[in-house]
Amino acid sequence: MVEITPEIVESALKDVRRGMRLRSSPLIGLGSLRRGGARSEPFDGDAPREHGLRDLLCRLVAEGLAAARGVPARDLLDGRRPDAAVEAALAADFAPGDRDREAWSVLYHRYTAPVPLDVQAIAALTQAPGARNPERQIRRRCVLGFDKLAARLRELEREAAPDAAPGAATVSVPDAGRHNLPPRRNRYIRHEVVLAGVEALLGDARLLTLVGPGGVGKTRLALELARRQLPRWPDGVWFVGLGSVAHGDDLLPAVARVLHLHDGSEPLSLPRLVHRLMGHRMLLVLDNCEQVLEACATLADAILQGCEAVSIVATSRERLNVAGEQLWDVPTLEVPAVEGPAGSPAAVDPEALLHAEAVALFVDRVVEVNHGFRLDARNAADVGRLCRHLEGLPLAIELAAGRMRALSVGDILAQIEDLLGLLTHGAKGMPDRHRTMRAAIGWSHDLLSPPEKAVFARLAVFRGGWSFEAARAVCVGGPIAAGDVLDGLGGLVEQSLVEADVVGDMPRYRFLEPIRQFAVDRLAADGAADGVRDLHLAFFAALAERAEPELTGADQAAWLARLDRDYANLVAAMDHAVAVGDAEGGRAAVPETAHGEGDDPEGGAADGSARVTTGLRLAAAMWRYWDARGNQADGRLRLKRLLAAATADTPDAVRSAALHAAGVLAMIASDEADAVALLEAAADLRRKTEDWQGLGRTLSNLGAIQYRRDDLDEAQRLYAVGLSAARRAGDEWNVTNLLLNMSMVSLQVNDLDAAEAQLTEAIPVFDRMGDVVGMAAARHRLGLLYYRLGDDETATAELRTALAHFEHVGHRYAVAEVRRDLGSLSHVAGNYVAAEREFKRCIEICAAVDNRWVASLALAHLGQVMSDIGRGDEALAHFGHAWKMAVGCGNTHAQGEALNGIARTRLHAGERAEARVVLCRCLSIGTTVRSARVALPWLATAIRFLALDGCLPQAARLYGLYRAAQMRHGWRLPPAQEAELAGVAETLPATPAEDAVTPETELQVALDSLRCRGNQRPSDA
Structure with a gap:
């Protein structure tokens, strides 16, 4: 079998352009040439086959371009045309923005036309609309053209492959094409490297199971793989759809019908079916195995043991668990890195965006329903955002594309929180489970056990993923025991409803967004949403409070990364704390302290004041994180909302901590008036409650504001009072931090000896405590001191050291x-x-x-x-x-x-x-x-x-x-x-x-x- 790659096609076309012999091209061995291609007689000998290959390549390019133009191919094969006609044709090929037409046009005019043109000439004649580098765009179209021509040649090879080896027994099936694969409805879009990777697995294993959630494209991938495998299997490639097979007993008859193996004269049994398949070389595709999983596993195991020349590709939402099974987790499509809200400006190159599989699929399917659609600078960013929101899920993308007949991309993005209501009305002729996103997910949900369904619903409260620790804290209670969480989560991963990744040495889980929204509906239907969200808030408040002291310790980089991973959950928890009603249905309230395992989320919720208190605890503990990540605006907004919701029942200690956090973030954001008001309010409460540690830290920040204002006397006074409070509380960290602040005043008033003494005292303490940020801040100040002393080399070294530490923790x-x-x-x-x-x-x-x-x-x-x-x-x-x-x-x-x-x-x-x-x-x-x-x-x-x-x-x-x-x-x-x-x-x-x-x-x-x-x-x- 001849290997047909875009590189081999490119080499052959270059020889055609230069008028060189083609005898060294691997394509000279094409089966379509041996059988005569479109001729009545086969080509015999090297020279005839060379001419045949040259004719074949020219004819296929002409046919591809003619089809794109909507004209007969003979118009392109008749010979020379006036230069003006060539120029007009090229300009017309590039005017509509059709990438396929442009690719065939470039192949034709560059390689197979009577008078080939070079890249520069084509770029000049087409004027490559919208391209910053016209010649590069033409070369990209060449690459796309090589891919298309290679694909067409592979199709011809499959059609020209011999029916079977001489003397081989054949299954009694229709011999037209030796397969029952349905025709493609539209273009299949996956990167070649993905297809090649899957195909390589099938070469090493006789049972390949494609697993993944509903809508990820398992069936389409299996069919594409099957088409590519046609030349390898003399007895055919046979597709058995199991979507309508509801019981295991119905599996054998379904397979037998496809293979025409059962005439009704004898009872059908598994041993008899295996016996009939012995000695045949074929590929079976078993699609949608999940609802008859055990029966499929039994069938696959029997075939693997009894029929050494039969291989199986299975699609399922969970593995068959058969010896020798090779798994392939079907990935979602590649999505572009386009962030920001809908309609916001972003520098996005539409041409580059099309290299992302998700965008290519979306554009291709939109053009099917809206022929006037073009990806351009105006809509490219929003298309990228939409594909990211849909998480590269092919079914979701195709359903969204179908909405583009009546809506704009911006309209769809505006409804992104209601994906299940939006992603409906799939193409006619598709299975019911693929006509809406809700049906696709519901198909899998219906196969879950009751405990798995309960765990699935409660996991809906998470945003952006979760750890097992978090899942246990949120799910345990009512009918769900601790053991149910482990088993349920494992089952959901096995059945492709939950994605599992390893972060460091710990597993982390997440929903694809459409599945999460389906789970939210299930949670609302269960009537337990209030209590489950309470547990979620309590867990993440406790996590933030655990993180707060660590953000000034040796493990601060690891804790910042952990808060990064759970930031979406922390935000959702704070939003819930101030919500009048549940964000997605139902009233919610939050307990002041975390539930333990076994607490019932379906029981009564605490009052709104307790819920706000928990939210304030969470937000107050987060200010160092917001500072480190430069996200002061979000922190200020959330603290403001929570403080506004506080009541007379809110404890002074919690309120003062939140006021302090809001004041520090306001200072960092240069809103000094707000910062002073908030910090002075916090200081008053901390004096009232004799919270000397808190007071010392608040006064340190008030002093920093006065330092900014150049009121160095007042800054030094506040630092001194704060230092006294910190020493009284035994707050070693803040004592050291205040020495650092006082060193800056000393530098400003030119008391370099005092600055050096203060820094010399602070640096060893930060080092012993493992506070990377504190150490970096001290090194920063030390660099400024050395600069003042005229030692530029040491000053630069200290600043570089500080920079490295700060960059390390982000x-x-x-x-x-x-x-x-x-x-x-x-x-x-x-x-x-x-x-x-x-x-x-x-x-x-x-x-x-x-x-x-x-x-x-x-x-x-x-x-x-x-x-x-x-x-x-x-x-x-x-x-x-x-x-x-x-x-x-x-x-x-x-x-x-x-x-x-x-x-x-x-x-x-x-x-x-x-x-x-x-x-x-x-x-x-x-x-x-x-x-x-x-x-x-x-x-x-x-x-x-x-x-x-x-x-x-x-x-x-x-x-x-x-x-x-x-x-x-x-x-x-x-x-x-x-x-x-x-x-x-x-x-x-x-x-x-x-x-x-x-x-x-x-x-x-x-x-x-x-x-x-x-x-x-x-x-x-």
């Missing part, structure tokens, strides 16, 4: 901060390329986690880099963006940096009047800043402006103030800015150095010098 907020500081260090060192790279990475991360505070400063610093290297327009754009963002989040430091950058860039451009206005505004902000180091670059710009404006005495005085402050604070300008200032200094008269005590002194002097035209607000900002 703490994107902190990663952004470290990258910003690495950018600043590179900028001061004159490495503008590295500075630009780090600032841009910082800004990208900030955009993903909505960190406007850090992003606004990084944007201003990026603008300074652009200004230093002469890219003034880009610099101004970055400064403008930074200003708007900084005003929105209240970051005065970033506001000043942006205005200073605008002023410098205007000075570079010779726009002195505009620069004066902007600089006045910058210095006005500077007089409110308590950190001299922050304001020094602004002072340098003022000195340069005054010198250029001829105010040399004022500039000289400011320069003396600047140098004194620079020496105190160890401040350095980037090389370009330092060179600018040095050039100005050479023109200034000598003045005695002044030892300015505060930044306000220096900046107020500068501002007074500039206010000759009044203090104006810049239009640029």
Whole structure:
């Protein structure tokens, strides 16, 4: 049998194009050539077969293109055409957006046309609509064409295969094609690697069972495999559909009818059927074995033992469990990675999207019912999202495609929570179980035992998957004992209603979404939804509380990953806690503490206050997770809803923990007003309840807000009071955390010895506790200290170490901060390329986690880099963006940096009047800043402006103030800015150095010098 692959077809077509001999092509041995193909006589000898192969390839390409165009094939085989006709035909082939037509067209015009064209010419003539790289699109169409031509040649080979080996006995069956396989209704879509993998298994095993949930495509895959196997089986490939076989006793008659083995003269028995099959080489396809599983297993075992040349492909929702059985879990179709809500923008290449099997199937089936549909930039993202929601389940995709006669993709996505109501009205002629998604799943559900049905229904409360521990906590109670959960879950996996994966060394389970929605309906029908959801909430509240202390310990990376896996469940639990009624039917309430095994979820539920309390416990324990994952917005929303639902019965300890969590997330999100209100409320409750540990942690965050506001005295006071509370509570972690915060104040006021002492005390404690995040934060601060001490090499090494730790645990907020500081260090060192790279990475991360505070400063610093290297327009754009963002989040430091950058860039451009206005505004902000180091670059710009404006005495005085402050604070300008200032200094008269005590002194002097035209607000900002 000749192997026919797209690569072999490509090689032959290249020889045809070049007019070369085809004797070396493997296709020269095609059976269709030996039998004469479409001719009346077979080809004999190499030369005739070469001509026959050339004719065959040209004819098949012409027929493929002609069919796509809807014209007779002879129109393409008659000879030359005028160039204009060729150009018009090519343009017409590419106009409708039909990939198949384009593929046949490229094959024809590139290889078999009377005057072949090269790829560049075809791309130019077709103008490849919508393609960014037209030549690449043409080459892709070539590849698709090779696949199609190879498939057509394989079909011809099957038709031309000999009926049977000489002398072999034959089963008394119709000899037309030696099979009873139904014709394809439409194109089969699976990647070739999947089909080849399944086919290879059948070569190694005589019983191959294709298992999977209803609608995953087991029958279609079995039929496609059977068609590919036709040449291998002289006595045929026979399909036995068991969908209507309700009892095991009816199995043998069904098989006998297909094989024409029973004439009624003798009773039919299994030994007699096996005897009749002995000596034959055939493949049996037993479809839908699950409802007569034992009978199918018995039949398969008997055939394997008694008929050595008969093989079986079975489809079932669970294994036959026969010796020698090879299993293949039929996978869902590949789906694209397109996220976001329906209609939201996404950069999606429609051409690339079609490489995903699910999208290719959807588009193919939509075109059947809506001929005008085309996948394009407008709908591609939503098509990708829909295929992801449908989890690549072929039946679901085909049913959704059928809805496209009357609905848009967006309309379907809007109803995605009602998949079972949406996915109905399958094609006529299909089995009833495949005409709706509900029927397909119900077919499997009806085969479950009562305990399995009960477990199946209760598992509906999970979102995104679950562990066995979670399943036991939620399912045990009422009629379900602990042992029923293990057996029931195992049975559901065996019957393909639950997917099982191994995460690490632990199994994890999940429903495909249509099956989950079916289970939700079953749970509502059972009347136990309220109690089961209560157990679900209680379990995940306990999980979050177990995780909270671990998120500052040695295993924090593992716990973050665990919360990642269960985040959908945690969200569902919090949603349930504030729901007036059950989200999917029925009123719900949640107990304050978790049920133990054996508690009855069908019993009375606790009141709404207890349910909200449990939800608050869960959410309060989650804030570190939300911070680490940069998902502060979701955390704030959920805490706000739960706090609003709290009642007078909510315990103070629970309420204060939730207020604290909401306040910290508000601070991280740069909403300082909300953060202060929430944290002060939490502090009041914690003082009232004498919760010294909680109070210390709340005061630490209030101090951090004052630090941001440059009120360093108040920040230090709050840190000191918080440190006292933490020591009183024996809270070693927060004592160390407060030392870390105090080191930042010490750095700002230039007390480097104090900063070093505080960090030296903190680092060993974090190391001993195994707190990776705390250690990384300390290393970050240590890097800043070494920078201030002038040791750039050690500073960079410490920052890189901190970055590695933060990236290890996925703490994107902190990663952004470290990258910003690495950018600043590179900028001061004159490495503008590295500075630009780090600032841009910082800004990208900030955009993903909505960190406007850090992003606004990084944007201003990026603008300074652009200004230093002469890219003034880009610099101004970055400064403008930074200003708007900084005003929105209240970051005065970033506001000043942006205005200073605008002023410098205007000075570079010779726009002195505009620069004066902007600089006045910058210095006005500077007089409110308590950190001299922050304001020094602004002072340098003022000195340069005054010198250029001829105010040399004022500039000289400011320069003396600047140098004194620079020496105190160890401040350095980037090389370009330092060179600018040095050039100005050479023109200034000598003045005695002044030892300015505060930044306000220096900046107020500068501002007074500039206010000759009044203090104006810049239009640029």
